Amino acid sequence: MELDLRTVMRHFATGVGVVSTWAEGPDIPGGRRHDAITVNSLIPVSFGPPLVSLSLRHGSVFLSDLLQSQRWGVSILAADGADTARLLARSRESRAKALETLPAVPGQHTGALLFDGPGWMECALADSFTVGDHLMVIGTVLATGVRAPRDPLVFLHGSLTPATAP
Numbered sequence: 001m002e003l004d005l006r007t008v009m010r011h012f013a014t015g016v017g018v019v020s021t022w023a024e025g026p027d028i029p030g031g032r033r034h035d036a037i038t039v040n041s042l043i044p045v046s047f048g049p050p051l052v053s054l055s056l057r058h059g060s061v062f063l064s065d066l067l068q069s070q071r072w073g074v075s076i077l078a079a080d081g082a083d084t085a086r087l088l089a090r091s092r093e094s095r096a097k098a099l100e101t102l103p104a105v106p107g108q109h110t111g112a113l114l115f116d117g118p119g120w121m122e123c124a125l126a127d128s129f130t131v132g133d134h135l136m137v138i139g140t141v142l143a144t145g146v147r148a149p150r151d152p153l154v155f156l157h158g159s160l161t162p163a164t165a166p
Helices: 005-009 061-069 079-087 092-099
Strands: 017-024 032-039 043-047 050-057 071-076 104-106 113-115 119-131 134-146 153-156 159-162
Touching (some): 032 079, 050 061, 061 134, 079 153
Antiparallel strands (some): 017 071
8 A cells, every 4th residue: 555645634734834034144145135935834842841843844945044043933824825825835036036025024032034924933943853854843932922813824635725713
């Protein structure tokens, strides 16, 4: 029997968010380059101390930046955030262009960009370990914020879907 985890997991609804980080260096125009990606792998690990995890593909340039800065922001997207999610699910060059126009503010604790959505957090790298073809990063939550409740954006059956909260 062939294992087909991807097909099975298409039936499991997950929330959708944006994770942002940055890189610094003398070779970067302006000294700092922001990047952001769409994720559905955010998992709360512990509430005391507050820890979350992300799984990021080995070899991604975003992961490289995150490991360098050891800081990131997470913006949980509402149902109206599908366009933002699509824009930040593209190549690094496309994401860089999108970041020039998407409304975002740097977080006070990390400098990572925070986008519109019902909730956000800022994290610092606590640990990481290889899990298959991904690196799981564990972050200590440094700050959180909640805005007005809105219906969530979920990933289900391979597409972004607005969900209606009960």
